[in-house]
Amino acid sequence: xxxLLSKPxxxxxxxxxxxxxxVLVGLxxxxxxxxxxDEKIIQxxxxxxxxxxxxxxxxxxxxxxxxxxxxxxxxIIPETVKETWTISKELGLISLLIFVIILFNxxxxxxxSTDDSTILSVDLFFNLTIWxxxxxxxxxxxxxxxxxxxxxxxxxxxVEQHNKKLQKILQLQKNDTTAISxxxxxxxxxxxxxxxxxxFIKSDGNYVEIYLEQNNQINKHIHRASLQAIGNxxxxxxxxxxxxxxxxxxxxxxxxxxxxxxxxxxxxxxxEQSIPVARNKFQVFNETIQNLKPIQNK
Numbered sequence: 152x153x154x155l156l157s158k159p160x161x162x163x164x165x166x167x168x169x170x171x172x173x174v175l176v177g178l179x180x181x182x183x184x185x186x187x188x189d190e191k192i193i194q195x196x197x198x199x200x201x202x203x204x205x206x207x208x209x210x211x212x213x214x215x216x217x218x219x220x221x222x223x224x225x226x227i228i229p230e231t232v233k234e235t236w237t238i239s240k241e242l243g244l245i246s247l248l249i250f251v252i253i254l255f256n257x258x259x260x261x262x263x264s265t266d267d268s269t270i271l272s273v274d275l276f277f278n279l280t281i282w283x284x285x286x287x288x289x290x291x292x293x294x295x296x297x298x299x300x301x302x303x304x305x306x307x308x309x310v311e312q313h314n315k316k317l318q319k320i321l322q323l324q325k326n327d328t329t330a331i332s333x334x335x336x337x338x339x340x341x342x343x344x345x346x347x348x349x350x351f352i353k354s355d356g357n358y359v360e361i362y363l364e365q366n367n368q369i370n371k372h373i374h375r376a377s378l379q380a381i382g383n384x385x386x387x388x389x390x391x392x393x394x395x396x397x398x399x400x401x402x403x404x405x406x407x408x409x410x411x412x413x414x415x416x417x418x419x420x421x422x423e424q425s426i427p428v429a430r431n432k433f434q435v436f437n438e439t440i441q442n443l444k445p446i447q448n449k
Contacts, residue, residue, distance in 0.1 A: 395426070
């Protein structure tokens, strides 16, 4: 179970997705609440009508989803955490949402109650919690697991296609000896390297680490420059692309790739670390790999 919960999972909480989920779940709560509520009990215990109660429950659900899925991540969840998102973190955020909905609903019932002894009872809070678990946490867990399987299969299939294409490229000798010169933030220094030797470029604060391979030897060069500035200088090289906020890679020199439900991992010869591909870079990376063409010796 612990291994399952620690499996990589994509952080998918985009604004558009959050709004759609909030609207659909809010409507579902309104309909469910209206169909299952006892109108007689509502008239005896609350100062609102059955339809008003259902609509307010729906509004609370909508607002809670926007708060937990949209506002909270932007305020307190850093990019580094999103990039290491797991199934347990996904379920934890969903559980927090369910708890907030229960708390807001219970608070609302207290405000509109005409019978405090009933509304403030432990039984009612317990029943609300059980209701939320049954229609919230359990279905959400099932959906997360199904979504994990679907995304993982899609990524593994895509990675298999990448590796087949990369093997074809690696089997042919490269012949791109273009030398690149890029100005650094240090006015007395020029960044120079050969396209054929470039593996990847990593951002590290105000510096970049450029990894080159020549004669099976890895050389790392550190320069004062921004990854954005270097990316702009390399925009005329279609196989050298930015695949992450911290990485630019030369797709011709990728040895292999692996996939998880969260992202792709790229590997280079004689380099132990793997390079992640951000989900928002999947499309450009996939298109670049598919468009790779071997460079024949003259």
